[in-house]
Amino acid sequence: xxxxxxxxxxxxxxxxxxxxxxxxxxxxxxxxxxxxxxxxxxxxxxxxxxxxxxxxxxxxxxxxxxxxxxxxxxxxxxxxxxxxxxxxxxxxxxxxxxxxxxxx
Numbered sequence: 001x002x003x004x005x006x007x008x009x010x011x012x013x014x015x016x017x018x019x020x021x022x023x024x025x026x027x028x029x030x031x032x033x034x035x036x037x038x039x040x041x042x043x044x045x046x047x048x049x050x051x052x053x054x055x056x057x058x059x060x061x062x063x064x065x066x067x068x069x070x071x072x073x074x075x076x077x078x079x080x081x082x083x084x085x086x087x088x089x090x091x092x093x094x095x096x097x098x099x100x101x102x103x104x
Contacts (some may be wrong), residue, residue: 003086004079007031010021012072012080015049021067040070067074 007029014020014028014061026036043049049070060067072080 001079004083005039007035008039008043008084009080009087011036012048012076013045013084014072014078016072016080019069019071021069024043025070030074043076044070045060046075046078046079048073 001010003009010029010031011025014025016027020028022033022036022040025035025040027030031039039049040049044051049072051068051070054067055068056066
């Protein structure tokens with residue numbers, strides 16, 4: 001399997017943490033809509049995520065347009081794990097260590 005692009009990895013990682021909608025994914029990844037929505041389309045086409053529209057009743061009650069929610073599939077979880085490992089291995093080969101968050 002070819003590793004996912006870094007933007008695809010970020011989007012799929014965000015979706016893997018919970019079922020999400022587009023703006024939620026943009027907030028979680030700091031990626032613009034012009035990146036997130038095409039990535040979601042490719043991930044869905046490739047079978048890594050599935051989506052469903054929320055009920056019109058819920059959206060009307062909250063006075064907003066309906067949201068399309070995305071969730072990761074089993075194939076998506078495998079692709080996420082394999083791609084993350086690919087980048088970890090690549091970083092190690094290049095002598096790049098993962099960033100660590102300083103402890104307080």
